[in-house]
Amino acid sequence: MRALRSANRNSRLQPIADTLEESCYQTLQIVDEEEGPVENANGLILLSRAVLTSSEADAEVYFEKAIEVVSRFGDEAVERWEAVVSIAKYCASAGSLGPDQAYRFMRCAELIGNNVTREKHWDRDAAMATCFHLCPTSAFAIAGRWNDRAIGRSGRMLATLLETALNANAISPSSAWAVSALPFDYDLVCFASQCIAKETDSEKQQLIFNDLVTDYRQRGVTGNEWQAIDKLARTHGIHHEALEQLELLIGKEKEEETSSSGRSLYKGENAHASCEELYDDIDFLSDDGLRNALERFEALEGPRDFEGLWQFVTSKVSNANAVKYLTLIANSEYLDLYEIRTALRTFPDRLKKKLGVQKAWPSIVKTIAERYPDDFVRCYHRNGVLKDIGIDGITLNAVREGVLKSLSESNGLESASTFYGFAGSCVQEIAMEEAEALFDFALTRFELHIENDYADGPWRAKLHPPEQITASLTGYIWGCLASPEANERWCAAHVVRRLYQLGCQQEIDELISWMCSRHVEAFISSNHPFYNLHAKQYLLVALARCAADNVALVAKHSQTFCDIALHGEAHILIQQYAAAIALAIARATPTAYKPDIVKQLQQVGKTPFSVETAKDYYEKRDTPWHEQGNIDKSLDLSFGYDFDCYWFEPLANVFTVPGKQVKELATEVVLKDWQLSFAERYIRDPRQELWKNRRDRSTSHSHSSYPKTDDYGFYLSYHAMMTVAAKLLKAMPVIHSRDWHDDEWQDWLDRHLLTQHDGCWLADRRDFMPAVSRQWLNDKTDNDWCWQICPKDFLEVLLFEQQGQTWLNVAGSWNEYRDGHNESIDISSKLVPSWASSS
Numbered sequence: 001m002r003a004l005r006s007a008n009r010n011s012r013l014q015p016i017a018d019t020l021e022e023s024c025y026q027t028l029q030i031v032d033e034e035e036g037p038v039e040n041a042n043g044l045i046l047l048s049r050a051v052l053t054s055s056e057a058d059a060e061v062y063f064e065k066a067i068e069v070v071s072r073f074g075d076e077a078v079e080r081w082e083a084v085v086s087i088a089k090y091c092a093s094a095g096s097l098g099p100d101q102a103y104r105f106m107r108c109a110e111l112i113g114n115n116v117t118r119e120k121h122w123d124r125d126a127a128m129a130t131c132f133h134l135c136p137t138s139a140f141a142i143a144g145r146w147n148d149r150a151i152g153r154s155g156r157m158l159a160t161l162l163e164t165a166l167n168a169n170a171i172s173p174s175s176a177w178a179v180s181a182l183p184f185d186y187d188l189v190c191f192a193s194q195c196i197a198k199e200t201d202s203e204k205q206q207l208i209f210n211d212l213v214t215d216y217r218q219r220g221v222t223g224n225e226w227q228a229i230d231k232l233a234r235t236h237g238i239h240h241e242a243l244e245q246l247e248l249l250i251g252k253e254k255e256e257e258t259s260s261s262g263r264s265l266y267k268g269e270n271a272h273a274s275c276e277e278l279y280d281d282i283d284f285l286s287d288d289g290l291r292n293a294l295e296r297f298e299a300l301e302g303p304r305d306f307e308g309l310w311q312f313v314t315s316k317v318s319n320a321n322a323v324k325y326l327t328l329i330a331n332s333e334y335l336d337l338y339e340i341r342t343a344l345r346t347f348p349d350r351l352k353k354k355l356g357v358q359k360a361w362p363s364i365v366k367t368i369a370e371r372y373p374d375d376f377v378r379c380y381h382r383n384g385v386l387k388d389i390g391i392d393g394i395t396l397n398a399v400r401e402g403v404l405k406s407l408s409e410s411n412g413l414e415s416a417s418t419f420y421g422f423a424g425s426c427v428q429e430i431a432m433e434e435a436e437a438l439f440d441f442a443l444t445r446f447e448l449h450i451e452n453d454y455a456d457g458p459w460r461a462k463l464h465p466p467e468q469i470t471a472s473l474t475g476y477i478w479g480c481l482a483s484p485e486a487n488e489r490w491c492a493a494h495v496v497r498r499l500y501q502l503g504c505q506q507e508i509d510e511l512i513s514w515m516c517s518r519h520v521e522a523f524i525s526s527n528h529p530f531y532n533l534h535a536k537q538y539l540l541v542a543l544a545r546c547a548a549d550n551v552a553l554v555a556k557h558s559q560t561f562c563d564i565a566l567h568g569e570a571h572i573l574i575q576q577y578a579a580a581i582a583l584a585i586a587r588a589t590p591t592a593y594k595p596d597i598v599k600q601l602q603q604v605g606k607t608p609f610s611v612e613t614a615k616d617y618y619e620k621r622d623t624p625w626h627e628q629g630n631i632d633k634s635l636d637l638s639f640g641y642d643f644d645c646y647w648f649e650p651l652a653n654v655f656t657v658p659g660k661q662v663k664e665l666a667t668e669v670v671l672k673d674w675q676l677s678f679a680e681r682y683i684r685d686p687r688q689e690l691w692k693n694r695r696d697r698s699t700s701h702s703h704s705s706y707p708k709t710d711d712y713g714f715y716l717s718y719h720a721m722m723t724v725a726a727k728l729l730k731a732m733p734v735i736h737s738r739d740w741h742d743d744e745w746q747d748w749l750d751r752h753l754l755t756q757h758d759g760c761w762l763a764d765r766r767d768f769m770p771a772v773s774r775q776w777l778n779d780k781t782d783n784d785w786c787w788q789i790c791p792k793d794f795l796e797v798l799l800f801e802q803q804g805q806t807w808l809n810v811a812g813s814w815n816e817y818r819d820g821h822n823e824s825i826d827i828s829s830k831l832v833p834s835w836a837s838s839s
Contacts, residue, residue: 001043005050014054021051021058029463041066077512079378080124081112082490083420083427084437084442089441092133100459101439103137104276106142108446110151110455123572124152125160129773132164135474139165141465144479144523150690159186168193170469175507177208178498179473182480182491188212189228196236204502207236211498217242220769220814248771275312284313285321293336310346322351330367337372341388362398365389366798369402376403377421400425462521466486473519474510479523484687484710489538489767496542500553508543510552515539520674527686529712533571533719540564541575541754547584548759553694558585558592563603565598570726571719572605573752579604579757587801609733609746614656617737623661624731637667640717646704647721650751654744655728665727667721675721676716683713704751708746772800774823785821797825 004020007013010333028043043067052059064541088105091097109127132139135404143161147154158179163186166176173195180191192212196205212229226249233243242249278296283289289360290313297309329335329343335745351357365749366388376383376399389395404426428433452458466472499507513522515536524530529676540561547554554561563581579601585592593601625631640647648666692707699714701707707714725748734745741747755761774796776785800807810831816823 001046001050004047007699008051008054010552017051017054021047021337023241024050024822025062037697054518058325060598064502077112079420081122083423084108084439084446085437086423086425087427087442088130088134090435091432092130093798094432096136097134097436099135099138099141099463099465101443102131102449103456103459103463104443105134106131106138107450108443110146111446111450114150116309124626125156126627128157129160129164129526132161132168132170134623135169135465136165136469137467140472140476140521141463144476147476148454148479148523148525152186155183155185158182159184159191161457163191163194165469165473168583169198171473172504174201174204174208174502175470175473175499175504177211178502178507179477181211181494181498183488188215188227193228193232195245195331196238203238205704206238207502209236210240210526213240213242214768217768217771218235220248222773223770224250226250242768242771245771251773268554275309279312284316285324285328286609287328287332290328290332294334294339307342310342311683313343313344314348317348317353319356322354322357326360326364327358330371334683337368337375337385340368340570340699341385345388350466362394362401365395365398366402366405368689369399372404373403373406374421377407377425377773400428404429436788440570444524454525462526463517465522470506471513473511474507474514475518475520475523476513477507478511478535478539479520480517482520482524484531484534484715486706486708486710489534493538493542496539497546500543500546500550502552505553509557511539512554514559516560517591529686529715531710531715533574534710534715537571537574537577537754540574540581540706544577544580544584545755545759545761547581551585553579553589554581555585555589558582558589561585562593562597562601566600569723570730572729572749573722573754576605602645605749607727607734609730611743612735614737616736617654619735619737621735622657623655623657623665623728625665626661631661631664632668632672633664635667635671636681637662637670637678638713639720640683640714641661641701642703643717643721647717650704650748651725652722653737654734654748655732656737657728657732662721662724662728666717669720670716670724685712694833727764769814770800770812776821776823777816797827 001024003013003026005018007017007020024043024047028047036432044062048059048062048066051062069305084105106127109124109131113122113124113127113234128139128143131142138799139161143154143157146152146157160177162171162176164169165174177192177195180186180188183202184191189212196208199205199208209232216229223443230246279293282293284293293309293313297304314325326344329340335343352361369376375385386395386399389399427438430438456463466475477492477495480495483489483492489774496508496511497509504772520530520532543554557740561578561582565575565582568575568578582593582601583598586598588681644659644663648662652659652662688711691711698709699707699711701714710718729745733741736744738744774793798809800809808831809827810829812825812827816825
């Protein structure tokens with residue numbers, strides 16, 4: 001390649017140029033594929049530059065071939081993607097793009113994420129943040145689909161998305177905080193601080209803070225995090241009684257064990273004294289002096305503190321010579337970029353604020369960027385360099401100018417990494433129209449590698465998100481309420497409750513709208529069924545709990561809840577929780593319903609017939625549908641595991657009908673009422689691939705136990721049973737047949753209710769963890785630790801002193817844990833009645 005470059009620039013070698021060119025090109029054509037596309041592209045770029053002086057047309061062709069090569073995925077895939085992200089951010093700075101462009105961007109992002117070995121340098125969450133800037137409503141819809149298909153870590157992506165939306169003032173601080181009740185991988189104290197700072201209503205600030213404290217106290221969090229919580233409270237004038245135990249909550253921090261393999265010359269109290277002795281004759285503001293100082297440092301033996309050296313150097317810099325010092329650092333040829341970064345990182349903030357330094361700063365940064373352009377454009381280095389130098393607009397603009405000047409005058413684009421980094425760094429130099437065209441072109445190049453059915457398939461109208469950001473945000477919540485994961489459904493129910501407590505009327509209205517009429521295709525994978533009945537049931541559970549305290553946000557929807565309870569599709573739990581909301585509205589506003597409607601609402605979930613007593617234990621009777629011959633017995637469907645014996649049979653016993661008839665009714669519900677069809681009698685789950693490798697076997701269940709994750713078969717079986725229960729209750733009397741039941745129907749219903757009889761949740765009964773930790777947590781433990789229990793340990797957990805009073809623990813259960821040592825504590829007593837022992 002070097003010979004070809006020389007031949008095209010020397011007239012005497014010109015006769016052999018064509019032969020060399022052909023040889024080089026053929027060699028590049030047969031490069032081993034194991035070398036990857038980067039090496040091949042670099043070779044083609046070198047070939048392009050080699051023939052540039054003799055034939056611009058040939059050089060252009062070779063450059064285009066290099067582009068084609070790097071369009072394939074190789075080691076530079078992430079760097080290539082970062083260039084696309086830079087272009088996307090620039091396009092978004094002029095305003096949101098269409099949802100189709102945001103969709104294409106995230107489909108390509110998913111491709112990249114699935115093709116990198118590790119995500120150490122690939123930031124999936126940053127892609128979600130960029131998507132929000134491209135189209136805010138699309139971001140929540142895409143996040144919903146990714147969550148449904150288990151792409152990435154939903155808690156991390158949601159945290160990034162909420163923070164981005166909050167900083168853009170696209171959603172209210174209260175709604176952002178409420179959604180953090182979902183799995184949320186972020187510093188919760190920091191996020192609460194952001195929400196409280198943006199929230200203008202002092203009452204809502206207090207509610208957000210209360211949620212934060214409750215979450216930390218219930219999880220038993222102790223340590224320095226409480227210092228940050230206390231600082232947050234003092235900053236905004238907020239108080240919580242838990243902070244009265246601040247010292248106990250902070251606790252005694254674990255002492256760090258320190259060891260040293262040697263003594264550093266520059267560490268410790270005598271650091272500056274040692275430097276003064278070594279560098280007493282050095283002029284750090286001269287080129288020779290600084291060089292001599294570094295040579296003396298390198299000659300030292302033993303551990304050395306490189307950053308301490310530069311801290312000492314900067315201590316010699318004053319206001320008068322600060323600019324001279326920075327100029328020296330930027331231009332010294334014997335300093336590498338790491339040394340320059342360290343010098344700038346240790347430069348005092350007090351000097352950075354000086355007007356003279358601020359005026360000279362762009363020129364200094366530009367000089368550094370000119371010297372090391374590759375490190376300022378390559379994604380693997382850029383962020384680390386900018387962290388030391390700065391990320392403000394002035395610094396970034398100076399970096400861009402330096403990189404552009406350097407690369408335009410050199411052969412720096414011979415590296416594919418530099419090429420993509422250059423494109424990403426300098427995109428702001430082109431017109432917006434050109435950037436949008438470039439963005440479209442870049443996505444098209446990625447899409448060449450995407451199969452038609454990849455991810456969520458090609459863009460189509462059904463994927464179009466709602467127009468309003470609130471509708472999109474609540475669409476994400478609605479999808480979580482429908483989640484197959486029980487934990488996620490309950491987290492989403494807590495989101496609804498937080499929204500309600502924080503007075504988010506618009507969000508509550510939108511959720512009710514989703515329940516009544518909205519289509520969910522934009523928030524769910526096209527290959528997965530949407531658990532609509534789950535979403536409806538858990539939303540009503542949450543709203544019923546909220547309405548028990550205050551009906552202000554649901555009163556306007558009184559007719560909706562009445563219709564669901566009295567005229568909606570038969571489903572015993574959905575109807576019962578809808579009736580609970582309606583009755584709460586009726587109690588608060590007696591004129592909301594007519595008296596006869598209130599009476600009907602009060603009868604929801606109750607038998608309209610007198611309870612009958614069975615003649616004998618084995619008595620069976622047919623359902624009205626079986627008596628009339630209205631059952632299609634040719635239908636066949638296999639329900640969830642154990643459903644025949646342990647789910648349908650107990651319901652059948654309430655009305656003394658054969659369990660087989662309950663199954664036949666459930667079959668008709670699924671196949672006729674819901675108009676579902678299956679290729680075979682078994683209900684296959686499209687999500688099975690997501691769950692089959694889970695160690696916790698979360699979809700497994702036996703007898704009448706509930707699984708952690710509902711597969712499609714369990715979901716349909718469960719809700720079909722609830723539908724049949726509502727039909728039987730309305731059509732048949734409850735039969736009292738067993739002496740150990742006071743009320744067969746209520747006993748059966750209690751088994752499946754999601755709340756307690758008074759409407760409260762289990763979470764309402766959850767107390768704070770003890771603020772005082774066990775003493776052994778601060779002591780060094782050994783292998784015989786578990787055999788060292790003494791009477792003092794029992795007294796320590798039974799008695800608690802606070803504000804001069806001694807308290808006796810009469811009931812409790814918790815764990816104390818540190819470094820693999822776990823202590824379980826359970827306390828019960830007869831000092832209080834059994835019904836109040838956990839209060």
